[in-house]
Amino acid sequence: MQPTITNGASTSIWHATVSFPDFSPLQNNAQADVCVIGGGIAGLTAAYLLSKQQKKVILIDAFTLGAGETGRTTAHFFPPDEWYAALEESFGTDHASLIANSYAAATDTVESIIGMEQIDCAFQRVDGYLYALSSSHYMDIDQEFDAARRVGVAVEKLEQIPGIPFVTGPCIRFPHQAQFDPLKYLKGLAEALVRNGGAIYGNTRALKIEDHDNYQTVCTQHGKIRAPAVVVATNTPFNDRVVLHTKQAAYRTYVIGVRVPLNALPPILMWDNGDPYYYVRLELRNPECDYDMLLVGGRDHKVGQDPHPEHRYDEIEQWVRERFPMAQSVDYRWSGEIMEPADGAAFLGRNPLDNDNVYVISGDSGNGMTHCTLGGMIVTDLILGRKNPWTSLYDPGRKITHGFFEFVAEQANTLSQYSDWVKGGEVSSIREVPRQEGAIVQDGADKLAVYHDAEGKVHVLSAVCTHLGCIVHFNSAERSWDCPCHGSRFGIDGEVLHGPASAPLSIRK
Numbered sequence: 001m002q003p004t005i006t007n008g009a010s011t012s013i014w015h016a017t018v019s020f021p022d023f024s025p026l027q028n029n030a031q032a033d034v035c036v037i038g039g040g041i042a043g044l045t046a047a048y049l050l051s052k053q054q055k056k057v058i059l060i061d062a063f064t065l066g067a068g069e070t071g072r073t074t075a076h077f078f079p080p081d082e083w084y085a086a087l088e089e090s091f092g093t094d095h096a097s098l099i100a101n102s103y104a105a106a107t108d109t110v111e112s113i114i115g116m117e118q119i120d121c122a123f124q125r126v127d128g129y130l131y132a133l134s135s136s137h138y139m140d141i142d143q144e145f146d147a148a149r150r151v152g153v154a155v156e157k158l159e160q161i162p163g164i165p166f167v168t169g170p171c172i173r174f175p176h177q178a179q180f181d182p183l184k185y186l187k188g189l190a191e192a193l194v195r196n197g198g199a200i201y202g203n204t205r206a207l208k209i210e211d212h213d214n215y216q217t218v219c220t221q222h223g224k225i226r227a228p229a230v231v232v233a234t235n236t237p238f239n240d241r242v243v244l245h246t247k248q249a250a251y252r253t254y255v256i257g258v259r260v261p262l263n264a265l266p267p268i269l270m271w272d273n274g275d276p277y278y279y280v281r282l283e284l285r286n287p288e289c290d291y292d293m294l295l296v297g298g299r300d301h302k303v304g305q306d307p308h309p310e311h312r313y314d315e316i317e318q319w320v321r322e323r324f325p326m327a328q329s330v331d332y333r334w335s336g337e338i339m340e341p342a343d344g345a346a347f348l349g350r351n352p353l354d355n356d357n358v359y360v361i362s363g364d365s366g367n368g369m370t371h372c373t374l375g376g377m378i379v380t381d382l383i384l385g386r387k388n389p390w391t392s393l394y395d396p397g398r399k400i401t402h403g404f405f406e407f408v409a410e411q412a413n414t415l416s417q418y419s420d421w422v423k424g425g426e427v428s429s430i431r432e433v434p435r436q437e438g439a440i441v442q443d444g445a446d447k448l449a450v451y452h453d454a455e456g457k458v459h460v461l462s463a464v465c466t467h468l469g470c471i472v473h474f475n476s477a478e479r480s481w482d483c484p485c486h487g488s489r490f491g492i493d494g495e496v497l498h499g500p501a502s503a504p505l506s507i508r509k
């Protein structure tokens with residue numbers, strides 16, 4: 001199988017096992033009812049739902065379908081990362097209840113699309129369990145249980161997660177959650193989109209969106225797409241330089257895939273309330289394998305703020321081995337990026353700064369399967385002029401009045417990153433950068449991002465992020481230059497791997 005081009009050096013279990021057809025780049029100018037930018041779960045869901053309503057859709061992706069975070073997820077459908085107790089305190093019981101039913105509706109929508117389009121993606125309803133990291137956290141579990149019941153979620157309290165080989169202590173069972181293979185799902189959505197008359201172009205990066213009276217023009221390196229409506233589903237918007245990026249923060253999260261004997265564990269989802277926290281799912285492999293795969297993630301940190309994060313895989317492995325004595329070899333290690341919204345609710349709907357015809361799906365947090373599906377549902381209704389019960393709840397233009405203190409702390413963290421400008425380089429000359437390592441080198445008033453590859457070639461770039469000018473940091477696990485301010489990432493050739501930046505780091509001789 002050809003390796004899929006993705007936005008990092010690590011390979012997820014999905015990228016290792018599912019391949020996509022190549023979609024050729026846009027060759028000429030084109031026209032559509034809707035142009036969707038981004039071929040992850042957000043973009044493909046929106047494109048598919050719009051194509052079902054007879055809209056002519058063109059979808060473009062800078063790389064290929066699934067190249068972004070959807071190819072790196074662990075793909076649980078589970079309750080909000082921001083717990084119901086916190087959501088209730090911030091938004092009130094009625095709104096927290098609306099959030100709960102939006103989650104159920106999104107998961108049901110995925111299940112019904114899979115049924116309707118006959119997508120073979122191992123979709124499975126499973127129970128999810130939230131448990132306390134230690135006895136000092138038992139009260140949090142009680143509070144969350146009460147809040148979940150008040151907002152109308154059918155939960156149950158148990159003294160132990162069933163079928164798990166370590167003592168978990170009290171936990172909350174959330175029934176009827178789900179999991180699937182995210183790339184097989186994307187593949188099915190893409191095939192259905194094409195059957196419905198949609199067009200998909202790969203290796204086509206949107207560089208900007210121009211606003212005209214009755215239509216938008218999406219400018220790419222190969223041609224322009226003219227459409228009355230545009231959906232920006234690029235995980236974090238590249239077209240909005242500031243507004244949304246002050247309302248969300250970019251984190252990296254780490255996953256390992258560990259073999260366990262067949263049927264040694266029940267198919268469940270579980271997550272704890274620690275900091276750092278861990279999330280677990282069991283991936284049942286196909287019948288010819290004689291093992292299952294336990295996927296365990298966590299040890300998150302802000303993007304660009306740990307240059308050597310490999311220790312995080314080791315810490316997750318240690319955590320697994322201490323709790324799951326049947327754990328065998330570690331077959332996969334990968335990481336990815338998550339956009340955390342300041343108030344816990346995603347940004348799904350009209351782009352705050354544009355006229356009514358540009359839509360955005362972002363702020364997905366660790367609930368991207370749900371939020372992005374919901375985003376596709378909301379923007380479809382907005383484009384078709386239909387009512388949607390969740391539009392104002394997830395409006396990207398809303399003011400952040402909830403989670404205000406976290407919001408202020410994130411802003412302070414971002415501002416402090418600009419102090420990198422007055423620090424010296426990490427090494428004093430280009431020659432000092434070790435092989436297969438990257439480092440910042442001071443060059444007069446300039447800062448250079450220098451990578452020394454395995455063959456001895458030195459790659460020299462400007463270290464100034466093309467979004468809003470922070471200094472990028474090397475990420476040795478993904479061999480990329482990551483920006484600590486709003487989560488942009490660049491390859492060692494300077495290419496944009498993740499927004500909000502849309503222009504590459506400039507190459508220096």
Ligand SMILES: Cc1cc2nc3c(=O)[nH]c(=O)nc-3n(C[C@H](O)[C@H](O)[C@H](O)COP(=O)(O)OP(=O)(O)OC[C@H]3O[C@@H](n4cnc5c(N)ncnc54)[C@H](O)[C@@H]3O)c2cc1C
Nearest residue numbers: 038040041042062068069070073074076206336367368369
């Ligand atoms: C390790 C990990 C574990 C996770 N676990 C879970 C989980 O268990 N449950 C859950 O619900 N969520 C989880 N998430 C979150 C979830 O995976 C993401 O929120 C979701 O996949 C984001 O989908 P997306 O479509 O918004 O973005 P992406 O999948 O990143 O898609 C965006 C696409 O846009 C393209 N693009 C970017 N810029 C441009 C441009 N300018 N022009 C054209 N194309 C462009 C990219 O190439 C990419 O293909 C996890 C994430 C990670 C990293």
Ligand code: FES
Nearest residue numbers: 465467468483486
């Ligand atoms: S991502 Fe905003 S300055 Fe780099």
